[in-house]
Amino acid sequence: MTSTLRIGIAGLGRLGRRHAENLAFRVRGCQLVSACSPVAAELDAAQRELGVTRLHADFDAFVRDPDIDAVVLVTPTALHAEQVIAALAAAKHVFVEKPLALGVADCERVERAARAHADRVAMVGFVRRFDASYAHARAHIEQGGIGRPFLVRSQTCDLLDPSGAFLKFAPTSGGIYMDCSVHDIDLARWMLGSPRATRVFASGTIAVHDELAAIGDVDNGLAIVEFDGGARAVFYASRTFAHGHETQTEVIGTAGKLLVGAGAARDRLQIADAHGVRQLAVADFVERFADAFLHEMQAFVDACRGEQRLALTLNDATEATRIGQAITRSLKSAMPESV
Amino acid sequence: MTSTLRIGIAGLGRLGRRHAENLAFRVRGCQLVSACSPVAAELDAAQRELGVTRLHADFDAFVRDPDIDAVVLVTPTALHAEQVIAALAAAKHVFVEKPLALGVADCERVERAARAHADRVAMVGFVRRFDASYAHARAHIEQGGIGRPFLVRSQTCDLLDPSGAFLKFAPTSGGIYMDCSVHDIDLARWMLGSPRATRVFASGTIAVHDELAAIGDVDNGLAIVEFDGGARAVFYASRTFAHGHETQTEVIGTAGKLLVGAGAARDRLQIADAHGVRQLAVADFVERFADAFLHEMQAFVDACRGEQRLALTLNDATEATRIGQAITRSLKSAMPESV
């Protein structure tokens, strides 16, 4: 066995904490030794509950710590690019949550930095690629199971939060397409064999959260993407589903069709009562992708330790941002936009 | 085209009325010309709404009417055997609701009468054989799609009627197995290729309707049937389902398994809301088998007109009664019973 990977995590919010727990207790081949957060209580909890010994309020000190080999960044999107570049400069492997950046230029700067540190792993958290069902879908396509895939329909739809808590992050999230559809964009490219997107069209509506109008965002958005070679994708993102979180992706090929995630069932329990025959839905992406988050982090650690190569590249993140930004422009211009 | 079949119906209760409407308006090749009922209002409605012109309170006059070719009997089970024999004696084709009779001896008497009038059609209403899904299941088995079928699990489960209306008929219905499971018995024989049943065991419980204890019946019953050659069947009948009527049948073979009726969905509508992702269930067997009742009556008319032979025989009804009676005895003796 190669030596244990020493990891530090920056960002201990809800998702950061989830990653930290996986790294501390469930991912093999690593040790979570360091954490960075501006919130003292989060650091305190990391020490007490996760056994983290090196605590940082300052990112620079955190990232330069010679006693860590790799960093996991679950920080605000606006900080991603600089932090990834800093981590690479400090010779750390780096995992960063999606999206890599809201701007294509930033993504490309990160790509250049990664090329300059080609011996370091740099990975973006497109977690769905690590979900068993999506992985099986992709494998089925690669084996020719649906012929030539030419159309993807994909959605990321969140349970309505009547409190509107997400509104706090909405102005800096890049909008619904960058926040939600970026996963669908990546999935579409992955399933279709990474064709080049040429043009997009977006149209959305506000169903519940009227506050979004002021920032040019919507709570339900549709988008069509045209790819070179004729493939098409259509996306749907919603923040207002009544029954639960429903991530669903359909890949249509000349010899068959795949559908991942129909119905959003939480588990294998079916209830039959006065409401009919029903399954309860997953509440959010954290519940839906609990296993995938673990597999994703394991894949990162395995890659850092040289045990496995990643199929997912930084350029995949750049392309997802490029398409997501074009869709976001289209929502505002109400016209098709070139990618 | 051969001439139109002139039909009379005896019994205009809920199911009788359904048959009458089908015969009056939807079954091709026949005309509903006569009706028999002890209830004047029912006859009146048949005349007014269904255009029936010949109305009878007296069964003997009804069955001997030279202007009808065939009779459909939707009368109390206790009357079935005599009425079928009388109809055959009057040279009428005859359709009779299930079960043919509560006693095997009665069934065999009817069989003899039918043999003596071999040019007349005599058919029992095992309606599920005319349901598209069951027919597809049977065809799939015949094509070898599941290898050799060797085990059937089948259920007839009714929506709880808190009013307990069925209790009125319970004492004369022959018990839950003769009333409900007789369909499952027929399906099991049909799917398994009509092996000879040798032994049965029954066990039941009263979940809601305590009044049944007095007549030795239950509202939830299980039964196992052993067949010559090793095949097995297990039945479940319930009168207390909370979500709807659920008729379900599984046929297990050496190369596959068929399942008809999972989930009892009323239609193709799925609702996703605060109750989860759900389908509403069918309310009762009339809703579940609406199409089958029509196909069944069409099959009877087609057979009477010589356009099609029936696969379903009176002997199938005798065997279903034979097995159903053995199960009913087993419920009382609490021991296995020979068939």
Next chain:
Amino acid sequence: MTSTLRIGIAGLGRLGRRHAENLAFRVRGCQLVSACSPVAAELDAAQRELGVTRLHADFDAFVRDPDIDAVVLVTPTALHAEQVIAALAAAKHVFVEKPLALGVADCERVERAARAHADRVAMVGFVRRFDASYAHARAHIEQGGIGRPFLVRSQTCDLLDPSGAFLKFAPTSGGIYMDCSVHDIDLARWMLGSPRATRVFASGTIAVHDELAAIGDVDNGLAIVEFDGGARAVFYASRTFAHGHETQTEVIGTAGKLLVGAGAARDRLQIADAHGVRQLAVADFVERFADAFLHEMQAFVDACRGEQRLALTLNDATEATRIGQAITRSLKSAMPESV
């Protein structure tokens, strides 16, 4: 009972024949007395098998026949408008297959003719409105079951016909959106409460049938429709599904979501074998909507006989054509189009 409606049918192709059989044998309150077709063999079969007594090769004679009260038109779309107007002029009730016409102006001419004969029923064959699942969906919405509906996703996807038989009709069908999506357009309007469409965008691709390029059509098409008030619809039409015909419609509201037709299962039979756990799919719209075609024709007859009013109006057909044409223009211009 009012008197029996005497009906004539024009067009005895596949769908025409289906309508004719329903009218001859299963629809109550009517009699199929007349048929019109340029194909002698079809007329012959109608006489022999359906008992039709009045046979016409000439539409004018057919439509003016004083012995019929109503006509059912299953003729090429290009003839619809003139034939409906002629039927109304002859004081007949008229049912016409969808689409009412390829041009909005033609639709409006028909609407004017209908207003001038307001005592006659004029109905377009948007058959899905008569499907039980769609009717339940609509009723659930009207009862407030999903709050305010604001987004519809709907698809009409046909099983691939490797022979490409449909290509023969493609040049005159109006393209994939007028041929297939016109149903989805009507459903979207129906489910959303008939808002006014303002703008559309279409994008399509050719997956299999390269011949379509020459006529500017595609075999897989996407479209987004924007409605006044913020509602949105997204449509998908395909002629190349590998597993069967799959008509599916989702209506998303502020308090729930409805989905009609998921999975396209032919019936209630589930097969579990070496291929997994599966349901076979319906082959085509005729199989999927067999019951709806019957209910539709019954609704027409009931309306003609004054027993029931139709919710579906000619203007619904005009609006569907208006939107469908805008989508078709958008496919060609590759730009959003006003409706």
Next chain:
Amino acid sequence: MTSTLRIGIAGLGRLGRRHAENLAFRVRGCQLVSACSPVAAELDAAQRELGVTRLHADFDAFVRDPDIDAVVLVTPTALHAEQVIAALAAAKHVFVEKPLALGVADCERVERAARAHADRVAMVGFVRRFDASYAHARAHIEQGGIGRPFLVRSQTCDLLDPSGAFLKFAPTSGGIYMDCSVHDIDLARWMLGSPRATRVFASGTIAVHDELAAIGDVDNGLAIVEFDGGARAVFYASRTFAHGHETQTEVIGTAGKLLVGAGAARDRLQIADAHGVRQLAVADFVERFADAFLHEMQAFVDACRGEQRLALTLNDATEATRIGQAITRSLKSAMPESV
């Protein structure tokens, strides 16, 4: 945090290895330090791949090792009772795979030993209790979601192994009911609130593996269990399913019904192609219950560390054996047997 639990595992076959990997890498609060196996290669692999440092061929030395706090026994059933007693005598916490023992007397001896070492955790591997869907089912029942549960239908059905590999273990496995249905027995008791079983009836058949006749076993078995108070259970075990492993449990109550595991889908991927619309099935119980095996071992470790009490008791195992043995007797006597 309390100190890390030091664990030894005995038995490194397929399931033992699975437990060992979980303990080595995924269960929190413990360390896998010791292993015991008669197979040198298995010990070697445990050292090399799992980092186990203390290796034993001899069980006595293994169980008395003062440097371990707890043992996990994945050994042949015939050894369970003695080994659990030895582990308790050595003051170890002990986890043992199901069934606890083939004989009730052995189970009771173990119970007595456990009472004598009440400060030690003794747990049997009824893994399904730790599956999320079963846990949700149980919680739904406890909240009154289905009224009073009164009937359980439960099955354990394995994918046919044409090689018949299981036949090697069949003579010592206790037969199909002790090997497979023991899980269903435990689930039924758990879901019904642990009523006392009074009587059972079994009936089985050999569909494929004729060799079983020689040892009085079957490859498909049915059983009915009667409980005090009127509850009933019916079990089905099969070793010959064509499509995959299908564990399914239905709990029927006076106000609703729960169904866990319908369809046996491997994951959330649906394939639509020439075979229909389908989901692939899980291959075996290890795949189906992968998460549950982890949760189970975590529950054991948490209990040993005093962080959580177990609801599952040794007496549950005794009762499961008691019922399983009565069913097994019934299969042979072909008569009902008292429990």
